[in-house]
Amino acid sequence: MSYTLPSLPYAYDALEPHFDKQTMEIHHSKHHQAYVTNANTVLEAYPELAQYSVEELIKNLDKVPADKRTFMRNNAGGHANHSLFWQGLKIGTTLTGDLKAAIEHDFSSVEKFQEAFEKAAATRFGSGWAWLVLKDGKLAVVSTANQDNPLMGEPVAGVSGYPIIGLDVWEHAYYLKYQNKRPDYIKAFWKVVNWDKASERYAANK
Template identity: 75%
Template structure:
């Protein structure tokens, strides 16, 4: 966040926003600050969600499970769509389960882009419920170049309690 904070020194009207709030306002930023804030605030927001979204021993249940079954047909269909989005993201980026209006969707974004940035900037939109970091640094030490194995292992550590809380806060 040092680079983001430095960029914000000349933008007092944006300085007190959270990273999540800031990345929703990228279109309002001066051109010379947009890229540094897109990358640095985007990375901070994405990783903050990612780390909170990891925990063993939780179970997908309740309203979030029902919504996944409604919007994807089954949990298995959702898993397959999410895994495909993560596996086919060329280079570095993220796979997301997002809430778009009253429907869940799977999207992916490049680099440190977030669905919170909107379609025009990130090519995706929606409120992130879960996110998976598919930058090579996220999995290389344990999985080397086996991204599909890393993606499958993600299901063992999804913090479904956090995901359910994020879903409940926005539905």
């Protein structure tokens, strides 16, 4: 088994004007595809790794030969992160129900959660991600460098938890439209979060 680039559940222009068509197409068909292609070179050389889903593999990077571990941390991590990212985007959903109640409980308000998330995304130096995660029954905001994922755990990624939503803050995710204005891109994210998918992930793991 090898990894494949997942099809998007929407057209490249479906998130306009918040996320532009050109960026979405390049981001998906070029950047994400490169992570898939690179990771598959290791799966071909070590077919025993192909029994694991990409999420299982990044949770257990010690199963990867030492000389390929950083390579797979970056490339399998990139595949896992982007696969979640695409699923988590959609225009027109609303934060409701148990996830909204949990956010209000753990952050005191939706607005305070958004402030914490925006800060994590804006202050991640260089390339990385901002996340809303579920850990030990509580929601938290964390960020990771490069293509690290909270599923990798604290010894690897510096944080841990089950990702509910993730925002890519690599420049390739926003530079064509927003240039150096990362905060504007972060604000636009709230217009395209698929809260229905986030609620599903929360319900399945709370």
